[in-house]
Amino acid sequence: EKQREKQAKYPNLDNYEIIDKMGEGAFSVVYKAKHIPSGRFVAVKILRKFQMDQVQKQAVLKEVTIMRQLSHPNIVKFIEFIDSPTYYYIVQELAIGGEVFTQIVKYTYFSEDLCRHVIYQVAKAVRYLHEEVGIVHRDIKPENLLFMPIDIIPSKDPLSKLRKSDDPNTKQDEGEFTFGVGGGGIGLIKLADFGLSKQIWEHNTKTPCGTVGYTAPEIVRDERYSREVDMWAIGCVLYTLLCGFPPFYDERIESLTEKVARGEYTFLSPWWDEISIEAKRCVSKLLTVDPKRRYTINDLLSDPWLNKVSADSKEIP
Ligand code: ADP
């Protein structure tokens, strides 16, 4: 009865059975759902269309346009887009482990090896975005980094995966999911939420978006440096994963803004005492105020700390 109520609230979603809530954002709520014809589990991002103006609706369509182009193991896969009079639905691959954010809250901070595994996978996703498809994510943060525990990583692409075999979600009721803590499996990290992302060049042609030759210098300049915002964000994520609190914090928004503008952060003792000099160096290369001197994605991928092989390291999927 309750299920029917929930289902009735969401028109044009007949092929899916809504199960439980995975998370929510400003305009959205994300549910785990079952694709009834195949029995496969997915994530449905439900957006309240009736609360949006034209600009916000356009933004959702842009999010979908961007997601459709993407195909990478470390990026949440797009499955389908459904429109209804009251809601938009973005059906996506389900990242059953939930947010990396929840794991930080749970474990306070991660070991350097675990941080490396997470950041390496984020870097792979971002390299694909920046270098192959010309997209800047612009909202990289622990809430938008999802994961799948390694033992239930699906082997197939989510489109073909809408089949009953090798169901990655069968272990869903076996308690909470964690990754890499205490020598367990390592989760596959999935970058999600393309709601703020921006296309900087056309996929395939690698030419700038907009009419070539008519683009103003400030736009060209802006787009040249726009990728750097993701690198800064990765620096903030890495910092947070290593110590358990963010690099910039202040209760007053004005002082926080000033601190960020000046790049005013410290490796606070005692929390940072045990952290390697190489990890600190990597953080500082990312948290560099001047975008021209900040690490690019290729710099990060060749960083010594990121490439350090730990004694008990496992192959990253
Ligand atoms: P918003 O743009 O409103 O922030 P997100 O796309 O980030 O929306 O989704 C909100 C939250 O829903 C995420 O932070 C996460 O907890 C959860 N979520 C989103 N997509 C998925 C997914 N594919 N699998 C599992 N959980 C998801």
Ligand code: MG
């Ligand atoms: Mg989000």
